[in-house]
Amino acid sequence: MFKFEGSNILSVKQFDRESIEYLFRIADIMQPYAHREKRTAVLDGAILGNLFFEPSTRTRVSFGTAFNLLGGHVRETTGLSSSALAKGESLYDTARVLSSYSDVIAMRHPDAGSVAEFAMGSRVPVINGGDGANEHPTQALLDLYTIQKERHAHQAGIDGMHIAMVGDLKHGRTVHSLSKLLSLYKNLKLTLISPKELSMPAEIIALVENAGHQCVITEQLEGHLDADIVYQTRIQEERFASSEEANLYRGRFRLNQAIYTQHCKSNTVIMHPLPRDSRADANELDNDLNLNPNLAIFRQADNGVLVRMALFATTLGVQDIITKYDKSVHWYSNKSETVI
Amino acid sequence: MFKFEGSNILSVKQFDRESIEYLFRIADIMQPYAHREKRTAVLDGAILGNLFFEPSTRTRVSFGTAFNLLGGHVRETTGLSSSALAKGESLYDTARVLSSYSDVIAMRHPDAGSVAEFAMGSRVPVINGGDGANEHPTQALLDLYTIQKERHAHQAGIDGMHIAMVGDLKHGRTVHSLSKLLSLYKNLKLTLISPKELSMPAEIIALVENAGHQCVITEQLEGHLDADIVYQTRIQEERFASSEEANLYRGRFRLNQAIYTQHCKSNTVIMHPLPRDSRADANELDNDLNLNPNLAIFRQADNGVLVRMALFATTLGVQDIITKYDKSVHWYSNKSETVI
Amino acid sequence: MFKFEGSNILSVKQFDRESIEYLFRIADIMQPYAHREKRTAVLDGAILGNLFFEPSTRTRVSFGTAFNLLGGHVRETTGLSSSALAKGESLYDTARVLSSYSDVIAMRHPDAGSVAEFAMGSRVPVINGGDGANEHPTQALLDLYTIQKERHAHQAGIDGMHIAMVGDLKHGRTVHSLSKLLSLYKNLKLTLISPKELSMPAEIIALVENAGHQCVITEQLEGHLDADIVYQTRIQEERFASSEEANLYRGRFRLNQAIYTQHCKSNTVIMHPLPRDSRADANELDNDLNLNPNLAIFRQADNGVLVRMALFATTLGVQDIITKYDKSVHWYSNKSETVI
Known part of the structure; x- marks a missing residue:
């Protein structure tokens, strides 16, 4: 150890x-x-x-x-x-x-x-x-700790889990580090939902797949949210060449209670590294989710x-x-x- | 309570x-x-x-x-x-x-x-x-607490007191909140000394008068300083459209020991929410008051x-x-x- | 006392x-x-x-x-x-x-x-x-305290010591204050090494000499480093009219292990008020001195x-x-x- x-x-x-x-x-x-x-x-x-x-x-x-x-x-x-x-x-x-x-x-x-x-x-x-x-290792550790606790509340563990990661998977340091930690576990399914231009780096996908996990790569939110964990992220505007370029992607993948009801499982846990962008043109996690007991974003903090x-x-x-x-x-x- | x-x-x-x-x-x-x-x-x-x-x-x-x-x-x-x-x-x-x-x-x-x-x-x-x-409620509370202590030192209470407020009564958040708190007491006289353009908002005056207090509104310092408390304020330059506009009023109402001796009572207490503007063109409370035991501005802090x-x-x-x-x-x- | x-x-x-x-x-x-x-x-x-x-x-x-x-x-x-x-x-x-x-x-x-x-x-x-x-009196005191401790480690005291001060002796507040404190001791030799334009102010030199100490003023590093203490300083760019003017002097007096071996005594203590400028065009104390046990700069801190x-x-x-x-x-x- x-x-x-x-x-x-x-x-x-x-x-x-x-x-x-x-x-x-x-x-x-x-x-x-x-x-x-x-x-x-x-x-x-x-x-x-x-x-x-x-x-x-x-x-x-x-x-x-x-x-x-x-x-x-x-x-x-x-x-x-x-x-x-x-x-x-x-x-x-x-x-x-x-x-x-x-x-x-x-x-x-x-x-x-x-x-x-x-x-x-x-x-x-x-x-x-x-x-x-x-x-940003402490963020990855707190994300994984949250996953473990949320799974435990559902009498389950991390092994065998399905997690969907959504949004800016290219610049999102947290999803990279979390994927590395998750690869230490067994038999996971990772659904990676992002615009093609903001997809998860190939070396991260290779690392996860080489550890025996399944990766599904898609540009569609609908039909891919029946996961145990949905990990939403912010478009990291500060890492783009211009805010115009970032604006091409802001608001592309929004999640609200109606979408949750239609596409998620009844107990899908929603996570986000925070801050969530609540401006109208982004609104990646709508405030109507605040009363959903599966919204784990503040428990993460x-x-x-x-x-x-x-x-x-x-x-x-x-x-x-x-x-x-x-x-x-x-x-x-x-x-x-x-x-x- | x-x-x-x-x-x-x-x-x-x-x-x-x-x-x-x-x-x-x-x-x-x-x-x-x-x-x-x-x-x-x-x-x-x-x-x-x-x-x-x-x-x-x-x-x-x-x-x-x-x-x-x-x-x-x-x-x-x-x-x-x-x-x-x-x-x-x-x-x-x-x-x-x-x-x-x-x-x-x-x-x-x-x-x-x-x-x-x-x-x-x-x-x-x-x-x-x-x-x-x-x-800024804690400022209003500390002002009122100071008034109570200063009055107590003169074997008196807040009821029946005469307070003169001086300066930028339009933008001065502290005089607004203090007036609201004072209206909870009985039988006060408030003398409101300011340039006409910077006078106390009408709704504050109405609130004070409706609570049974007397308000005197004036643009003259002289003849209106025989109060128990003189509450001097700073021209709040940062709330004006331009510093030129603020400069029309800076230095209009200055108080120093000579004016105090001529116009105030022998034990009139001087207060100020601080910082006091001590630059020559403002000098709202002259440093020659620093030895006056009735200058309560540091006791306020x-x-x-x-x-x-x-x-x-x-x-x-x-x-x-x-x-x-x-x-x-x-x-x-x-x-x-x-x-x- | x-x-x-x-x-x-x-x-x-x-x-x-x-x-x-x-x-x-x-x-x-x-x-x-x-x-x-x-x-x-x-x-x-x-x-x-x-x-x-x-x-x-x-x-x-x-x-x-x-x-x-x-x-x-x-x-x-x-x-x-x-x-x-x-x-x-x-x-x-x-x-x-x-x-x-x-x-x-x-x-x-x-x-x-x-x-x-x-x-x-x-x-x-x-x-x-x-x-x-x-x-900056606490800097001068910690410098003097360091000198006392380093001398003590060599079974010696401050009286009779030889110290060389190097670099921007004009703007360096620390060398001025240290010189004043040193003048309280006995029989010192101060070698002041700087470009002529950045030399120690005359009143400091007078103060030191009037206290009975010896001052040697020079623009040459070589031949003047056989001191008990070498006190190196940074060109204080922020006190020059322009960075171009400061650049005329940056890097003029560099000290590294080779120069140390050739010109210093075997146990000459090296001091510096920090931060040392380690950029290539300055590099006033080379990193190859980090393993020299006589480099006292971190003990100073x-x-x-x-x-x-x-x-x-x-x-x-x-x-x-x-x-x-x-x-x-x-x-x-x-x-x-x-x-x-």
């Missing part, structure tokens, strides 16, 4: 199925803390360096909250221009210096490979929070905190002593209530 | 006089903590989501400090561009996600109504830190921390157990000393 | 040799906390106002980390535009208000003298984190945390009770291991 303690988390390629299942068991332990049934001070006094050289409110705050929930402090840096990188400093130097200011680092950066380069100079574990077009807590706990080696530092929560909270 | 625990604080309209007086009694309890005579860990482990989608150093830090003083962590977001809102995410989605990352949220946003819309999707209490031209502590404590339902978590302060502080 | 408790730290001129040696003894005490051999909660509940009106990732995070390592909270402000200063607020007003939100303030600002002006209005101790072309911890502890008067609040570290760390 992957040795978490003291390690960097840079790529989904580091994980085998045993390591993932171990990590997810730790994530399960985190739920009562995130739900405010109790709290822990296991990392009281520890410091997270939360380095977001590229903006991402959701991911940044999720990492910070996960660390706070374990009792630790967060020191944050946002934006590239305010960094010494602009004065010609190498990523190695930046890492040597900034890593002396914290116990663990979460880092996002616009350049592919930059987080791994940074990790070479770091004296503390580095967790990749997204490095440009390359990887919640699970992100649990998975990141598990990654901090395991890389810092405290996963077995968390309950030893349990404390009570004595303020108002309704977080343990079931949320659709 | 308004039920604070678990509630959003969106508008001054939520409050009646009983609720305000209750909140102010809690604010009084907070003083020894803010003055560093002791500290409390009552919210140790709790997380504030401090979401400032519009910049405001003073208000943002005041909220964060209030939460730290109760023992909690603060996760902060500043600026609109770095937000998923720019990728077409609805405020509802943003709220559903970000509210899972904290126990309570303080939020400022440039658009009127946005904070209430956000609160619809939030799973935790939301406190409005200012939503554009609409409301101090009171803001107390009122925000009280709002966090009551919405999270810990107001009655604060002293149970008392701890000593063993570092240098002179904050308990009287400050002019 | 300088009375630290309750004082501002604005300038290196405040220090005599006794005060410096006292401060450095406190910094020594901080090492096991920074190395994670143990931790302290001595400032648990205290609040640092970390006001960076000019960006500086390294210095900002170093101050914040130092405060977290002592157990305290950090409330942070970055950037000038988001400040009330832009609405005409005086530094005095800003200080009166923001200082009521914290127990101590660290501040950087682009204008010379601004931090001292701010400190006039502050009700809590203010530590200068750099005020434009004026001073580490020492910065210790010195800032010592400044917080002494200005807040807790330096003698730190160990009373000791706690164990129970998470993964390799920080106590020796690092080159």
Whole structure:
């Protein structure tokens, strides 16, 4: 199994199925803390360096909250221009210096490979929070963790499952990484629904098929939504040459309750890496799905905190002593209530 | 009485006089903590989501400090561009996600109504830190709390008081909200001093007069300053069509020690929502007033921390157990000393 | 001796040799906390106002980390535009208000003298984190502390030492402040290597010579590197009229392992205030020096945390009770291991 303690988390390629299942068991332990049934001070006094050289409110705050929930402090840096990188400093130097200011680092950066380069100079574990077009492993892990939990709620597992991925499968970093993780499981069916120009890269399809899974490639939404999981994505406008070009595809594959009723199974789970584009010309997941109990998109966000807590706990080696530092929560909270 | 625990604080309209007086009694309890005579860990482990989608150093830090003083962590977001809102995410989605990352949220946003819309999707209490031209209820509450304390220092109450409001009464969100809160009291006189073009909106005047108070409207400073409170404001340049237009009014109503001596009562209290514009062409409150013990503008800022502590404590339902978590302060502080 | 408790730290001129040696003894005490051999909660509940009106990732995070390592909270402000200063607020007003939100303030600002002006209005101790072309006293102190430690590792002291300063000695605020501090010691030799146009200001040289030290001024690197310390600096492009003008000097004085072997002593210590400019046209300290155990540049950054911890502890008067609040570290760390 992957040795978490003291390690960097840079790529989904580091994980085998045993390591993932171990990590997810730790994530399960985190739920009562995130739900405010109790709290822990296991990392009281520890410091997270939360380095977001590229903006991402959701991911940044999720990492910070996960660390706070374990009792630790967060020191944050946002934006590239305010960094010494602009004065010609190498990523190695930046890492040597900034890593002396914290116990663990979460880092996002616009350049592919930059987080791994940074990790070479770091004296503390580095967790990749997204490095440009390359990887976003914690998103893939929280997606897979969500799939496991949603399947479990239906008394099923991941093996043998049918997942449909929809939308911008070319630029969507999350569907690439998730496909790699899914290939560790058995006997899956992946339906890949996208405009031809935005189809899943051939090497990802090859990797999935070589692992023994079935891929169905189509440009049609209708007739292909009878999956266990439908994973919808946003047209990643910022990765197109122009917004005109992106607009050719925005709104092509919309999902709403009427389409769900007609084409999905009765308990098909809907996922999305968020943010969903709710503007009228995109509206990839209509708000009328908000009352559908199978809409799992906000549970995904919640699970992100649990998975990141598990990654901090395991890389810092405290996963077995968390309950030893349990404390009570004595303020108002309704977080343990079931949320659709 | 308004039920604070678990509630959003969106508008001054939520409050009646009983609720305000209750909140102010809690604010009084907070003083020894803010003055560093002791500290409390009552919210140790709790997380504030401090979401400032519009910049405001003073208000943002005041909220964060209030939460730290109760023992909690603060996760902060500043600026609109770095937000998923720019990728077409609805405020509802943003709220559903970000509210899972904290126990309570303080939020400022440039658009009127946005904070209430956000609160619809939030799973935790939301406190409005200012939503554009609409409301800034914590400012109005700290202003009213200051008035109560200053009056109390003169062995008097709010009922029967005379307050003069000066300056940009059209754009000044704080004078609007404060007027609404004052209308809950009895038998007040409001003197409204502004250029005709920047006068108090008619609906606010109607609300105050319908509550049985007297309004005097004038363009003259001299002869109208013999009030118990003079509430000076800044010309809100950012809300004018051009800075040229704003410059027509900047510096029109200046107050300094000589004018104070000639026109004010011997113990007229001077307030200002801050920042005061101290540039030569504005200079709305001259620095020669800094030694006047009736200049209450910095006491207002101090009171803001107390009122925000009280709002966090009551919405999270810990107001009655604060002293149970008392701890000593063993570092240098002179904050308990009287400050002019 | 300088009375630290309750004082501002604005300038290196405040220090005599006794005060410096006292401060450095406190910094020594901080090492096991920074190395994670143990931790302290001595400032648990205290609040640092970390006001960076000019960006500086390294210095900002170093101050914040130092405060977290002592157990305290950090409330942070970055950037000038988001400040009330832009609405005409005086530094005095800003200080009166923001200082009521914290127990101590660290501040950087682009204008010379601004931090001292701010400190006039502050009700809590203010530590200068750099005020434009004026001073950066904590950098000078961490440089001197590094020199003392490196000399001590060679069984030597600062008195009688030979230091060579290289590069942009005109704009380099750090070499000015360091020279002032060094002049408190005895019998030093300073070799000042720079292009004539970027030479050390005459008043600094006069100050050093009047204190009885020897200054050698040269434009040649070769033949002048047989010093105990070589302090390399970056061409401060942002202080030149144009980048073309700065480019006349970038890359003029490069140091690499071959030059070190040929011109330095066998144990010459290399320092740099960082960031070092590693772009090909500058490359002032080549990466092939990274394996040289006498390259002290990253130890300097580490020492910065210790010195800032010592400044917080002494200005807040807790330096003698730190160990009373000791706690164990129970998470993964390799920080106590020796690092080159």
